[in-house]
Amino acid sequence: MEILSLLGQGVLLSLQPLNLLLILIGVTLGLFIGAMPGLGSVNGVAILLPITFLVPPGSAIIFLAAIYYGAMYGGAISSITLGIPGASTAVATTFDGRPLALQGKASLALVTAALASFVGGTVANVLFTLFAPVLAAVALSFGPPEIFALMLLAFATFVGLGGDDIPKTILSICLGLVLGSVGFDQISGAPRLVLFDISGFLHGINFLVLAIGVYGIGEMLWTIEQTRGEVTTTTARISVRGMLSDTRESVKRGWKGTAIGSFLGFFVGVLPAAGATPGSLMSYGVAKMVARRPEEFGKGHPGGVAAPEAANNSASTGAMLPMLTLGIPGSPTTAILLGGMVIWGLVPGPRLFVDESEFVWGLIGSFYVSNVVAVAVNLAFIPLFIWMLRMPFTILAPMIFVLSIVGGYAATRDMHDMWLIVIFGFAAFFLRKFDYPLAPAVLAIVLGPIAEPTLRQSLLLSSGDPSIFFTRPIAGPITIAALVLIFLPAIKLLRRGRGKTMADEG
Amino acid sequence: MTIERRVFLGLAAAAMLSVAPLQAVAQEWQPRKPIDFVIMAGPGGGADQIARFIQSVAEQNDMTSRPLVPNNKGGGSGAEALIALANTNDPDHTLLVTLNSFFTTPLRQENLGIDITSFTPIAMMGVDPFVLWVHKDQGISTVEEFVEAAKAADGEWVMGGTGKGQEDSIVIAFLAGAYDLRIKYIPYDGGGAVAKDLAGQQVMATVNNPAEAKGFYDSGDFVPLLAFSDERLPAYPDVPTAKEKGQDFSYYNQRAVVGPPGMSEEAAAYYRDLFTRIYETDAWQGYLQSESLSPLWMNAEEQRAYWDTQITRHRELLAAMGE
Structure with missing residues (x-):
């Protein structure tokens, strides 16, 4: 009951005129920041941090959290309408969101994304409110072996993602892993794979650079080639009645994905080092796995939009949990928020919940309010995004190209990355022509850099003995589950034999 | 277009006018x-x-x-x-x-x-400055106890840090040399991650900046043992320095x-x-x-x-x- 009264005060605090206004501005700004390819919540929060020096700390963090929230909603928009992930957290959304848009069902995809985000956010808020201290303890019990086991599980859920051609899927994963290891070796503390001694490779290959190259440039080249330039866009229409029927369909076909994303996303988000991107990718994989007809995923299934979208919102709230309860960032964005808290004169750490109770509960209250505001703002803007889609391809294609290039630059502010995007775009086009699935490479470049150091840290801890992954109480069951998942479908696929058409995933 | 340009020129002129007196007075460089x-x-x-x-x-x-x-x-x-x-x-x-x-x-x-x-x-x-930290559940409160425990662990004493050649690894290398310890060093990708895994007792001790460990110190989870500073730190007046312990080292x-x-x-x-x-x-x-x-x-x-x-x-x- 005490929690409810604290939460009530928090909600009231965030409904004060100044805070409500900041939430409205923050969510709307966040929506567009998230929708811009390349600009994600990290850049948005970092760029707008100085503005918050003008308002009290409680309002400042509410504003930044609203941006974070809005960006999670916004990421889906360009993933669906343009096929370019608006932020790393929305990459999985392109897998089914883009096909839906191409089938003229963009509004179904956008409505599904908005609703799933809302449910994901709400579930996360409730879990956060009720179980914050318990979950903080869980987060601490995840050391390197546990995180590695979790990453293994994430890979396992994606075994089927590449379609039936296992060698090509494995090659794609390896390609992603190699690209993910470029730059710096954290364990030995030395640079590695700095190709041709180009200093731009020192910061590694940003996940977004690959994703924008593959899905922005690569996809555009593909469309041009497929249609010989005769593309006019889909006949996307928008009406109130249409949106209502979309709502019905998205609930009917997306609820399972939403449920998976909401819970899985939150849990992965709570674990420091993981964050919303792996959370959304894993949720997509699990949703596909448990679906009645998994083969529909990747061709425009609302569940494939709902799962990652529910997960990235849920995970962004989850990532706030270690930040508020322990003073440890759960994601890159919360790392900047922590810096903000120091600037505002707060001491992040386990005492924050007690010493700054009003600040903390004001923020938690604002999550609830931001979530409602975000879904309303998002739904209100859907007609605008649909209108964008109706532009002829001859206008849209150059726009996508420019957005891809600008987005790639925004992420690291390095010309080097712009060239990489173009190179990856062409490479992706040719790989796709030869039926190589690309999603596994994208998955590998995001999970690899988390999996590799934790694997090596674990083996350092155990002096090289791999049984550490089986004997620890939390890591053990996860590792075994992952291994079972990896080998089951492989055996199934081998049994099915040849002669099946290969599923085309993009 | 022309209007915008005119406004722009006007603004530029105004800006130059407003800067001009300043420059005249101090001849100062400005970004x-x-x-x-x-x-x-x-x-x-x-x-x-x-x-x-x-x-x-x-x-x-x-x-x-x-x-x-x-x-x-x-x-x-x-x-x-x-x-x-x-x-x-x-x-x-x-x-x-x-x-x-x-x-x-x-x-x-x-x-x-x-x-x-x-x-x-x-x-x-x-x-x-850098400070040596342990988790309170280790039951260690002095450097001497720390050295004893690390020696007793016989090569299984695990410390976290931010990587080989990084600041904390230099301090840990000094510590190992000065007290003849065998330490298993696990590199993490930042001071925050190091502090988190000390809080979760995935590692046994760390060398962190006070700012990175302060939250857990305030909550009583972390115990500071030794400061690698020249003087005692005002915020940690009871923590001895390495110099007081006879080691000519600060970092x-x-x-x-x-x-x-x-x-x-x-x-x-x-x-x-x-x-x-x-x-x-x-x-x-x-x-x-x-x-x-x-x-x-x-x-x-x-x-x-x-x-x-x-x-x-x-x-x-x-x-x-x-x-």
């Missing part, structure tokens, strides 16, 4: 565009926090005519940032927020061809602002004045105190001399570690 405030580390770490705090002080007090724009270039232990500075085409509008990788990275990656003595000293904002992380090679004298003078004023604000003094940074103010000449001694010292320390 003409946003200042690229490069940080030698990724977002969220200690150096990043300090850079953004400095930015907030400058912003709140309206101290610069053009904003400081933080730009994280943490790649390759800061190598990326050093290269960016060495090759900048606008040395008057570029600054670097450093830590000790300013000294160690060019030594460890000699092929970079970076000579930090060619950089322009601007301001030493403070130095960050700090520098929190300094540096300009690129080739920065003009006028620009350097402007930034030195700017950071002196930032240093003197109550906000920065309060930050030094709350984050347990030690003041170590130096003028440009003293900073150059300090760099020379630090390069020599780090060369020795790294050589002793086998790096």
